[in-house]
Amino acid sequence: MLKAVSTYLFVKERLHPGILDGLARSGVQAIEIFAARQHLDYANRKAHVKEIAEWFRGSGIPLHSVHSPLYADYEWGRAGAPPLNIAATDRAARVEAMDEIKRALEIAEQIPFRFLVQHVGTSNESFGEKKFEDAMTSIEHLRAFAKPLGVRILLENIPNELSTPDKLVELIHSAHFDDVGVCFDFGHAHIISSVREGFEILRSHIRSTHVHDNAKDKDSHLWPGQGTINWKEAMELLRSAPQTPPVLLELEGDEKVNPLEKLGDAFGKLETA
Numbered sequence: 188m189l190k191a192v193s194t195y196l197f198v199k200e201r202l203h204p205g206i207l208d209g210l211a212r213s214g215v216q217a218i219e220i221f222a223a224r225q226h227l228d229y230a231n232r233k234a235h236v237k238e239i240a241e242w243f244r245g246s247g248i249p250l251h252s253v254h255s256p257l258y259a260d261y262e263w264g265r266a267g268a269p270p271l272n273i274a275a276t277d278r279a280a281r282v283e284a285m286d287e288i289k290r291a292l293e294i295a296e297q298i299p300f301r302f303l304v305q306h307v308g309t310s311n312e313s314f315g316e317k318k319f320e321d322a323m324t325s326i327e328h329l330r331a332f333a334k335p336l337g338v339r340i341l342l343e344n345i346p347n348e349l350s351t352p353d354k355l356v357e358l359i360h361s362a363h364f365d366d367v368g369v370c371f372d373f374g375h376a377h378i379i380s381s382v383r384e385g386f387e388i389l390r391s392h393i394r395s396t397h398v399h400d401n402a403k404d405k406d407s408h409l410w411p412g413q414g415t416i417n418w419k420e421a422m423e424l425l426r427s428a429p430q431t432p433p434v435l436l437e438l439e440g441d442e443k444v445n446p447l448e449k450l451g452d453a454f455g456k457l458e459t460a
Contacts (some may be wrong), residue, residue: 189433190454191217191251196438196446202227204242213450217251219435222291224261229291240297252302252395253294259287273325274308274318274349281325295336302341302395303333304370307350314348323362341370341394344385346378352388368394374401377416386424393428397437408439410453418460
């Protein structure tokens with residue numbers, strides 16, 4: 188199984204070739220970039236994106252996916268900027284969100300990648316029929332923009348009522364989104380219900396993963412084994428998926444620990460689980 192890592196691990200700092208070199212030395216076979224402007228200024232195509240594109244061209248390691256931005260500012264909402272929400276009932280807010288997401292999608296013009304991982308709604312958002320329909324319209328728009336760039340949209344199961352496994356399947360089927368898949372987030376599934384239940388519902392749609400742990404209390408993005416997920420069961424489920432998605436670690440950074448020294452062990456433990 189492909190060993191991949193999200194740069195969410197370093198999201199608080201500017202993404203630079205030194206970080207990517209460290210990931211390569213750790214044995215990572217593919218990378219997901221977390222599109223937060225303070226991390227990768229994806230709108231700065233002549234400098235920052237170009238710098239990262241040159242690294243990918245010379246490394247031989249593919250950019251597997253990009254995580255859609257959650258905020259449009261450079262402070263990740265800390266200064267009061269609202270979250271980007273493709274299910275917002277306010278049309279202007281949806282258009283603003285889609286415009287920002289399209290800026291991130293344009294990374295593919297300089298660094299080809301397969302998937303954009305997209306949230307539907309924000310954390311803990313309640314369900315509403317209009318929100319659900321507005322989300323469908325937004326995804327249709329993003330699909331059309333992403334297709335010529337060679338990118339497919341993956342919806343992520345997150346802890347809200349719009350993004351439960353059942354609702355994601357309903358959305359994909361109702362809108363006949365044959366080319367839209369799912370990024371299965373193990374930690375989120377553990378919080379929502381259980382990894383097994385979520386996986387079985389989404390199995391045929393899963394094209395990528397986010398692998399992290401928690402104690403079923405909050406979305407803490409712990410290293411596998413630091414929470415209460417049964418990783419033996421989780422890896423057996425993953426191996427049974429028809430599309431053989433990667434093991435993609437999406438972990439919280441810790442200033443006291445050099446994560447690059449732990450990645451090899453983390454993948455080893457998962458492979459032998």
